[in-house]
Amino acid sequence: MKPSALRRALGAALGASALLALAAPALANEAAWPTKPIRVIVTFPPGGSADAIVRAIGPRVSEKLGQPLVIENRPGAGGNIGLTAVAKAEPDGHTVGLGAAGALSANVSLYPQMPYDPVKDFKPVSLVAAIPFVFVGHPSVGVRTQAELIALAKRDPSKLTIGHGGNGTAMHLTASLFDQMAGTKIVQVAYRGSGPAAVDALAGQIPLAVTDLPAALPHIRAGKLQAFSVTSDKRVPALPDVPTVAEAGLAGYESVGWFGIVAPAATPDAIVNKLNAALVEALNDPATQATIRGLGVEPAPTTPKAFGDYIKSETTKWAKVIRTAGIKLE
Incomplete structure (x- = not known):
């Protein structure tokens, strides 16, 4: 090996050793974490x-x-x-x-x-x-399935409004995605959280709501709110008889x-x-x-x-x- 090549090789080895020495404390810290x-x-x-x-x-x-x-x-x-x-x-x-x-x-x-x-x-x-979220309605809405709900929204758009958990929340976007895929224009009403939206739907102050399960589940089980569909890609164990939005007719829907x-x-x-x-x-x-x-x-x-x-x-x-x-x- 020529001297110049030897010097280069030694320099590279020393450089690598220096890098390993610098890296050692970092590697030790990672191993000791947390x-x-x-x-x-x-x-x-x-x-x-x-x-x-x-x-x-x-x-x-x-x-x-x-x-x-x-x-x-x-x-x-x-x-x-x-x-x-x-x-x-x-x-x-x-x-x-x-x-x-x-x-x-x-x-x-x-x-x-x-x-x-x-x-x-x-x-x-x-x-x-x-x-997962769930689309629910007050019994006075007069429909029991998602397909019937969509048909009503198209037939009489002024009859329906839907409450959600607040502007920009996942529930707001969930309702918007539903509108876009169903071809409906349901008026949306923003609440400060899913609980108040469910309470107003329960009282009949608003016909529909999209809410999380804890806020609506007791009222669905008591028959005081009608569950139309859940927004996940699979049915939820707590509501085994309620179809997903996709199963109920909007293929590919998931939110x-x-x-x-x-x-x-x-x-x-x-x-x-x-x-x-x-x-x-x-x-x-x-x-x-x-x-x-x-x-x-x-x-x-x-x-x-x-x-x-x-x-x-x-x-x-x-x-x-x-x-x-x-x-x-x-």
Whole structure:
């Protein structure tokens, strides 16, 4: 070997050794993670289903990782405030966020300006839970099936209005997607949450509502609200006799609310994968699943890649719905 080639080879070897020496502490930190409690920034107020989901999975995740999950609620701006804090957090795996369908997919089309990019500023960890919705009506509407409801909406558009959980929410978009696929123009009324919409439908103040299962289920079982269809791609165990929207005639329809865990974009893959494994194990635990289903939601663990792909597909899907419906938020 010529001297110049030898010097180059030695230089390359020394360079590689230096890089390994620099990388060693980082690799050690990743192997030791977590070294303190994991802060979960929840983009909703305290006491809701998002908090309950984190508490349901917390014990098993803590058992697996040796550190607890600590909830920090940062609601506001459709989830944008909480996820902005996640995007700016130290990417060491000790701060992650529980985001929902709006903040991680729909908001980019709803708000004229966004404080983060849901694809570039986060590393997906796992989808956690999916929330089917149900279309319900007061018995005075006089129809019992989705097909009859659509026929009534087309025959007498002025007769029907539908309540949902608020402008820009998943329920708002669910109703808009239904209109677009059914060819109807049902007037939408925004409420501050699904509960008030269900209450007004129950009282006959509004003929229809799209709501989550916990808000409507007791009234459906009591025969005080008529359930037309559920919005998931499969029937829900709590309402086995109620068809999906697709089964009832709108082929290809599917709309669910969902929660997922994301980390700051620069979080090492080794940490993301370790957290994913703990979450998947917790979400596959029968006792944890029973607790989550008791909240009216379905456990939905995924790989990081599958969750990332889902975020992208949901973003594309809702962008079209929002554009067609002309929905904008300030």
